[in-house]
Amino acid sequence: MTLREQFQQRENDMLSPYACRSAQSRGRQRPEEECSVRTPFQRDTDRIVYSKAFRRLKHKTQVFLQPEGDHYRTRMTHTLEVSRIARTIARALSLNEDLTEAIALGHDLGHTPFGHAGERALNTLMPGGFAHYQQSVRVVERLEKNGEGLNLTWEVRNGILCHTKGQAAATLEGQIVRLADHIAYINHDIEDALRGGIIFPMDIPLEVSSVLGFTHKARIDTLVRDAIEASLGQPEIRQSPQVREAMLALKDFMFDSVYTNPLAKGEEGKAQDMLRRLFEYYQKDPDRLPDDFQTIRAEEGVDRAVCDYIAGMTDPFAVERYKELFIPVGWTVK
Template identity: 40%
Template structure:
């Protein structure tokens, strides 16, 4: 497929931080994707929470299955927009590598622990993983990914952290936050595909868990429209024996409608902005987006999920205990760095005064749910999670 002139072309990449000879059979972005898939951090995503903790059921999404769904959605849209599918896939697969155990609850707890040490941002942590923490190559730390993949991974960044990164890497991936510019279209697309994917699969997981019902969802305009369409075409699908099929069909139609909406709205935005190349994309405003109506309906769905699923008392009760696990692990390792795995204990011992907390945060952020729970029990003698 011929790429659009405003797409990221691997041959025109800004390159890697450490120069490498090109691969004979793969583009640089394909190589990035392969390095991400083979990383330890990627494998650990299978035991990291999306909404429901790992012990709560085998069929609930994890960070790994979520990342795969984001990659699939993003590739589909990229092909229609003549963007670089390999790059958008690499970004999608890597976007959650820095996420803590226990989902957003773990992230919030670790950020609280790190308030006097620069805070904790999971997007910045994902960049740390691919730039520093993966240790697989003799020539350099990290995965040595291309600028464009790293740019997409760092989809959010506070100004203070952007300034620190800019000092370390002038004109690098953080400069756009200081210049108020956009990332590539591939990065914008991976970001929006993330939102589309988690709205859809959280509906599925929420109904599967019994915490929300299809009857409640029938009051949410975005879902209700496609559920109604499915029932019009397949009367009786809401019978108890087939209501799970009705849910899948409504979600499938909702996903398709969102994808087609993004394609149409983005094509129009690109036509209006008329960017001639990737640099022109970065100087333009956001170009990958929903149309106005779909944006409103998507936001309404997000509010519903926040109020009825993410803040459901059963979810909150579990995530509150998960936050205690993270906070007490942080305190324990800060007081006794030797309790961490040897490589991290050695890093903490070698860290300048006051910098040991970042090593502790790196260690905790890399944990799976079950390892964090087991470590907490080992260190405290208390079992807060199954």
């Protein structure tokens, strides 16, 4: 037996009946010869981590636009926190950790510069709308590797597509990532908002803290333990009613106090205007698009090519491109 076959035998012997086994994957868009060492889901994880889109996450906004300080979350650190939470839950439920990790690491590959502000801007500019979870799938299917895509397994692509809202993922591993995404962002956004002086500890509703805990560590621990206990032996990922209600109340508090707070989000309008002008510029002069996007332009139209280009930008790259195109350069006498 190859090492991969040994791993797959181990999956068959040790995982829950509800787990997705890599040997039972629905496969890839393009058939490939199997690796002798890694399972299909392990290969998917490697392909995501080595992708250009994954590397760009370190310079994309999570909540605060280009914050001063080294400890605020970026889209990269958010992704890593989601991965750790998701793997903890998957391991406790005897589900497939490799599949869980691949989905978690890939779930935000299509996120725009400037976080959800950038997503809202592109949603108004792109005919047919724009959603980052759909763009994440497009990244792995179409944009990476010079248009070849990463050729990931169906289960990973399904988990990425279903990580935010709408229909639940087809696998429990994908369902875990959706919950882990919510657990991660709502708690690290609280920590960043506290660090930034946007909210203060006693602002968090007492009825929420009395259920989830009064510290970052306690809230994470409560939410993870509850998901494990509520989901053990079940064909779906669940939360207890009390914890779910407390988490929803905490999310409402964050929307009211942080996500729509002018102090925290006051610069978002400028970022959206910047992306709007960039979109219009390349829309009118698509010959200025990089070569990588000219094929997309020819096959899928100018709007699609422009949207893909801008969605892939990091925050600082978008700012520099805007400066280059729209900010006059001082003239000096030589």
